Amino acid sequence: xxxxxxxxxxxxxxxxxxxxxxxxxxxxxxxxxxxxxxxxxxxxxxxxxxxxxxxxxxxxxxxxxxxxxxxxxxxxxxxxxxxxxxxxxxxxxxxxxxxxxxxxxxxxxxxxxxxxxxxxxxxxxxxxxxxxxxxxxxxxxxxxxxxxxxxxxxxxxxxxxxxxxxxxxxxxxxxxxxxxxxxxxxxxxxxxxxxxxxxxxxxxxxxxxxxxxxxxxxxxxxxxxxxxxxxxxxxxxxxxxxxxxxxxxxxxxxxxxxxxxxxxxxxxxxxxxxxxxxxxxxxxxxxxxxxxxxxxxxxxxxxxxxxxxxxxxxxxxxxxxxxxxxxxxxxxxxxxxxxxxxxxxxxxxxxxxxxxxxxxxxxxxxxxxxxxxxxxxxxxxxxxxxxxxxxxxxxxxxxxxxxxxxxxxxxxxxxxxxxxx
Amino acid sequence: xxxxxxxxxxxxxxxxxxxxxxxxxxxxxxxxxxxxxxxxxxxxxxxxxxxxxxxxxxxxxxxxxxxxxxxxxxxxxxxxxxxxxxxxxxxxxxxxxxxxxxxxxxxxxxxxxxxxxxxxxxxxxxxxxxxxxxxxxxxxxxxxxxxxxxxxxxxxxx
Ligand code: FES
Ligand SMILES: [Fe+2]
Numbered sequence: 418x419x420x421x422x423x424x425x426x427x428x429x430x431x432x433x434x435x436x437x438x439x440x441x442x443x444x445x446x447x448x449x450x451x452x453x454x455x456x457x458x459x460x461x462x463x464x465x466x467x468x469x470x471x472x473x474x475x476x477x478x479x480x481x482x483x484x485x486x487x488x489x490x491x492x493x494x495x496x497x498x499x500x501x502x503x504x505x506x507x508x509x510x511x512x513x514x515x516x517x518x519x520x521x522x523x524x525x526x527x528x529x530x531x532x533x534x535x536x537x538x539x540x541x542x543x544x545x546x547x548x549x550x551x552x553x554x555x556x557x558x559x560x561x562x563x564x565x566x567x568x569x570x571x572x573x574x575x576x577x578x579x580x581x582x583x584x585x586x587x588x589x590x591x592x593x594x595x596x597x598x599x600x601x602x603x604x605x606x607x608x609x610x611x612x613x614x615x616x617x618x619x620x621x622x623x624x625x626x627x628x629x630x631x632x633x634x635x636x637x638x639x640x641x642x643x644x645x646x647x648x649x650x651x652x653x654x655x656x657x658x659x660x661x662x663x664x665x666x667x668x669x670x671x672x673x674x675x676x677x678x679x680x681x682x683x684x685x686x687x688x689x690x691x692x693x694x695x696x697x698x699x700x701x702x703x704x705x706x707x708x709x710x711x712x713x714x715x716x717x718x719x720x721x722x723x724x725x726x727x728x729x730x731x732x733x734x735x736x737x738x739x740x741x742x743x744x745x746x747x748x749x750x751x752x753x754x755x756x757x758x759x760x761x762x763x764x765x766x767x768x769x770x771x772x773x774x775x776x777x778x779x780x781x782x783x784x785x786x787x788x789x790x791x792x793x794x795x796x797x798x799x800x801x802x803x804x805x806x807x808x809x810x811x812x813x814x815x816x817x818x819x820x821x822x823x824x825x826x827x828x829x830x831x832x833x834x835x836x837x838x
Numbered sequence: 839x840x841x842x843x844x845x846x847x848x849x850x851x852x853x854x855x856x857x858x859x860x861x862x863x864x865x866x867x868x869x870x871x872x873x874x875x876x877x878x879x880x881x882x883x884x885x886x887x888x889x890x891x892x893x894x895x896x897x898x899x900x901x902x903x904x905x906x907x908x909x910x911x912x913x914x915x916x917x918x919x920x921x922x923x924x925x926x927x928x929x930x931x932x933x934x935x936x937x938x939x940x941x942x943x944x945x946x947x948x949x950x951x952x953x954x955x956x957x958x959x960x961x962x963x964x965x966x967x968x969x970x971x972x973x974x975x976x977x978x979x980x981x982x983x984x985x986x987x988x989x990x991x992x993x994x995x996x
Contacts, residue, residue, distance in 0.1 A: 514986075606880060606891030609988040635913035639903045743988050748891050756889060763891050768900070773878060773893040775907055778915035778991035 425796050433833040435826065436802035442832075443615040443791045443799070449739035455836050456722055457482030457736070461562070461569040461582050463724035464488045464498055466731065468566065468603040468752060474517045474532060480735050481570065486559070487511045487521070488568060491532040498561045498570035499534045504554035521556070534558050565590040566602060567724070585813035586664040589718045593726040595676040597751050598710030598758065599703065604731070605750035605759065608771030611743045612781040614788035616736040617828075619744060622780060623717050623725040623732060624657055624667040624824025626650060627803065632783050636775040639768070643686050655715075655819030657804065658811060663721025663831025665814075665824030673715025680705045688712065694757045710751070711758050713765075719824055721831050730766060740788060746770040746777070801825050840931065847941045847966060848929040850973050855926050855945070858995050861919070863905040866995075871967055871974045872898055878996065882961070882981040893985070893992075904995065916993040920951035924996075926962065938976060939966045945980070947996060958996060959983040 425441065429448075432439040442448060462481045465488045469477050476489040478501060485501035487510070501509045503523040510521040510530060520537065521530040529538040534556035539549065559570040562579035564587060569579050580587065594602055612619075622628070630637065630651055637645050650669040657667045668674060672682075680702065684692050688708045695704045713729025725732040733745040748766040750759040769776035791797075804821020817823045857866045870876075878893040887895055896904060911917050924947040933940040941964045949956045961981040966973035980996050982989075 608880070608891070608893065611988045611990060632914065635907045635910055635916075638910060638912055639907060760888055763889070764895065767892055767895055771893050772989040772991045775903070775913075778993055779913050781991045782915040 430833060430837045433829045434798075436805055437798040437800050438829050440791050440794065440797045440799055442617060443788060444739065446739045449615075449736070451836065452736070453482040455838070456832065458484070458572045459835055459838075460573070460722065461571045461576065461579055462722065463567060463720065463733065464561075464570050465568045466566055466602070466604050466747070467496075467563065467568060468601070469515060470496065472517065474519055475515075476511060476518060477515045478511055478513065481559075481572070482736065485509060486570070487556075488570070489518075489532050495533070496561055496563065496568055497533055498559040498568075500557040500559070502557070503528055504536060504556065510556065530556050565594050582662055583664070583720070584662055585660040586662075586666070586718060586720055589660070589666050589716065590726060592675060593714050593716075593718060596710045596714055596729060596749060598676070598707040598754060600751035600754040603750050603752035604747045605763065607733075607745045607747035608766075608774070608777070609743065609745045610772045610777065610781065611737065611741060612784050613740055614742060614784045615739060615791075616734050616742040617832075618784045618787050619732075619734050619742055620719070620722065620828055621822075621825045622784065623719045623727055624665050625820075625822075626655070626657075626667055626669055627820040627822075628780075628783065629669075632779045633776050635779065636769060639775055641687050647685075651820050653819060656816050657819060657821045657823040658816040659814035659823050659827035659830075661814050661827075663828045664719060665827040666716055666718045667819065667824055668716040669819060670715030673709075673712065676710050676714060677706065680709060684708055685712070688761075691757060691761050695755055698755060707751070707755060707758050711761050711765075713749075719828065721828055729762065730770065801829065840934070843934065843939065844929055844931055847931065847939055847964075847973070848926075848943070850966065851926055851929070851941065851943060851962070851964060854975075855924050859922050859924055861909075863909065867902060867905060869975050870898065870901065871976045874898065874975050875977050876901055876975075876980075876995075877977065878980045878982065878985070880985055882983075882985050887979075893982075893989075908994065913993075915991055918951065920949045920993050922947055922949050922994050924948075932963070937968060939968070939973070940964065941966060945996075949992075949994065951993065956990065958992070960996065 432442060464479055465477045470488060470490045473490055473492045476487050478487050487499050487501045489497050501511055503510050505526055505528050508523050508525040510523045527540040531537050536551040536554045559572055560574055561570045564579055564583055647670060654671055655668045659665050692704050692708050695707055718726040723734050730749055731747040735743040737743055750762055771777055801822045804817035804823055808815050808817040854869060876896040877887050884890055907913055908916050924945055926943050926945050928944040930942050932942050943962050945960045945962050947958045963979045965977040967976050
């Protein structure tokens with residue numbers, strides 16, 4: 418948007434109130450265009466987990482906003498995030514989702530780049546005379562930092578260090594990574610799907626406990642009684658906490674915040690067979706640690722703007738257009754851990770997640786209907802005041818009950834800060 | 839070429855397709871071996887389904903839960919239920935050891951739900967166990983043509 422005023426006469430700042438946001442945040446193509454610059458090109462954006470690029474030459478392609486990038490590990494184990502765009506006439510230099518390569522060779526005229534993006538070779542250079550100094554044309558490199566194995570990149574060279582941006586979210590990341598059960602965490606594949614709706618509808622959903630019993634009724638009907646009771650958390654003792662900078666955590670199952678605590682508790686019914694299988698290879702304390710980790714964490718951590726650490730998987734969102742969003746649900750496995758434990762993880766992920774899961778399609782349907790309903794009315798608002806009545810200040814931010822919209826308010830506060838800066 | 843076997847196997851698979859298109863799920867569940875697996879992989883070249891992430895990797899319990907969910911009315915993505923019409927063709931016997939037969943065929947499936955028609959194409963590979971004058975399904979692998987892409991949600995059994 419060139420001016421700060423929308424077609425309804427609101428300023429961008431007016432569109433986000435402390436207890437509501439304007440529907441145009443879901444529907445206005447001009448706002449979406451603006452977000453690509455002011456949000457996605459202007460903050461730390463998650464690009465990969467370190468296990469996705471395990472060796473020298475391993476790469477993963479992806480997007481920051483709509484800009485194609487490559488995340489790659491060089492021969493010195495250094496991670497680079499490069500714009501996926503040849504410096505000659507713009508062709509992408511890397512295709513495919515993940516893989517391994519020695520270099521990036523542009524398919525169009527053959528310019529070749531090393532893993533750190535340096536331009537190494539230009540075919541038939543004579544025609545350039547002395548007009549082309551290769552040192553001037555490396556692949557464009559973003560600033561990259563890593564915390565707890567999570568790799569983030571930014572276009573903004575003068576942004577605060579990643580650790581400061583994450584702030585109190587860091588301790589939740591540390592807790593989340595305990596689901597390796599004593600092994601390093603490894604991304605073990607992902608479900609990728611799209612839904613016809615705005616990216617912020619999904620952003621909100623990761624800290625929306627309110628929808629769970631309703632939207633996921635068919636999933637709850639498909640699990641054992643004990644699991645069903647565990648997932649009956651909407652009126653339970655959990656909470657949502659605003660962690661600053663748009664990040665928030667929703668604790669659904671307080672008992673499963675620390676996966677290394679409470680190891681003497683009885684093993685849940687649904688893991689009895691797995692525990693028995695693991696006992697053949699591991700001592701009892703390790704069996705308990707692995708089994709508890711396999712079940713996943715009892716919380717969702719939303720890191721603004723595009724990644725969540727959600728129970729037992731990473732949720733990645735990618736804005737495609739104002740009315741289309743791509744979601745990746747990456748399953749987390751134990752690197753070098755027991756195959757039986759990892760298989761249990763994979764089957765759990767398939768049960769809920771992905772286009773054929775018992776959970777995701779119902780979420781997707783609900784989000785699609787939010788987008789559709791958003792076309793009704795000309796000047797309507799999205800209410801975000803749930804849990805505001807009981808919200809309390811905390812050391813890290815502010816907190817309210819588990820089904821409060823505190824996390825959404827946190828995200829929109831950050832959105833407003835970036836969009837109106 | 840064993841035309842009789844080919845006819846026999848393709849008749850069985852056509853019947854299974856017809857059951858799925860017409861929501862005859864109890865009959866569909868009865869076609870399976872108790873230890874049978876229904877698999878929709880992400881990578882069409884995958885062979886180690888147990889140790890990789892799939893879209894679906896259903897044993898008997900998950901198959902019956904999936905069927906129950908489709909008919910429960912509890913899931914907003916499957917009510918109204920999508921309508922599907924699939925055609926299966928290009929049948930080929932890949933292996934036959936006298937007891938089990940491996941058959942590959944093509945499936946073209948059209949889905950319609952709430953104003954939108956979608957098209958999913960897949961290679962199907964069946965491992966069928968001879969059972970009297972019919973078969974039971976030991977394994978069915980649905981390799982969607984675009985499995986490695988970002989899909990839209992699938993609210994039926996492809
Ligand atoms: S566009 Fe890459 S070499 Fe010409
Ligand atoms: Fe959900």
